[in-house]
Amino acid sequence: MARPREFDEERVLEAARDAFWEHGYEGTSTRDLVKYTGMTQPSLYNAFGDKRALFRRALEHYLDHTLRSRLARLKRDFTPALAITAYFAEVIQRSSSDIGQRGCMLVNAVLEKDQHADGLQEAIASELAEIRGFFRASIVAARKHGEMPKGVGASDASAHLLTVLLGMRVLARMSPDPKLLRAAVEVSLATLGLPPLHEAEHHQTSR
Numbered sequence: 001m002a003r004p005r006e007f008d009e010e011r012v013l014e015a016a017r018d019a020f021w022e023h024g025y026e027g028t029s030t031r032d033l034v035k036y037t038g039m040t041q042p043s044l045y046n047a048f049g050d051k052r053a054l055f056r057r058a059l060e061h062y063l064d065h066t067l068r069s070r071l072a073r074l075k076r077d078f079t080p081a082l083a084i085t086a087y088f089a090e091v092i093q094r095s096s097s098d099i100g101q102r103g104c105m106l107v108n109a110v111l112e113k114d115q116h117a118d119g120l121q122e123a124i125a126s127e128l129a130e131i132r133g134f135f136r137a138s139i140v141a142a143r144k145h146g147e148m149p150k151g152v153g154a155s156d157a158s159a160h161l162l163t164v165l166l167g168m169r170v171l172a173r174m175s176p177d178p179k180l181l182r183a184a185v186e187v188s189l190a191t192l193g194l195p196p197l198h199e200a201e202h203h204q205t206s207r
Helices: 009-027 030-037 041-048 051-065 067-077 080-096 105-110 120-144 154-174 178-192 197-206
Strands: none
Touching: 009 030, 009 041, 009 051, 009 105, 030 041, 030 051, 041 051, 051 067, 051 105, 051 120, 067 080, 067 120, 080 120, 080 154, 080 178, 080 197, 105 120, 105 154, 120 154, 154 178, 178 197
8 A cells, every 4th residue: 555645745845946947957956956945955856856857747736727727817807909918918017026035936937948858848948839829819809809900810920929028028137127127018908909907907906
């Protein structure tokens, strides 16, 4: 009979997430992981595999509790066009209140040099494709319901929005100035005929 695990897996993944989020994959040492999780190296790697395997689990944990839950909520609570605007409004709010300027763990992983092996690059690309898919599906639905005008093709428009998002996330790590971030987003929203940021913010506060 297998022995039950003698640790809280959720807590350990949260701690590992914080270590990788703070220092990046390359910058996080085994000593850091031991310090953050409170587990010994043998116990940690016996439970989760090597450092890369633990990083993938920690990234999955991060995505489950941030990106994936956020997309589900936006799809549920907003009209398609307003959901896109609300997504960017939330990114600006989170970036502005990110005291440690940790940014987005997913985007940080994109910028890591050592993310090309063992399928990690493919996993990251898949998550970015999910975001672009959210943008594309929202644009198609918004145009179908007359919520935004026809214009740039949905595929090109969603690629543009993803590029703006990645640029915002990188910029926010260096200079999380909400005015600068808002200016960049408002131009893209207006160009595509999407609602301005204040509409999404009003909707959120009035709920």
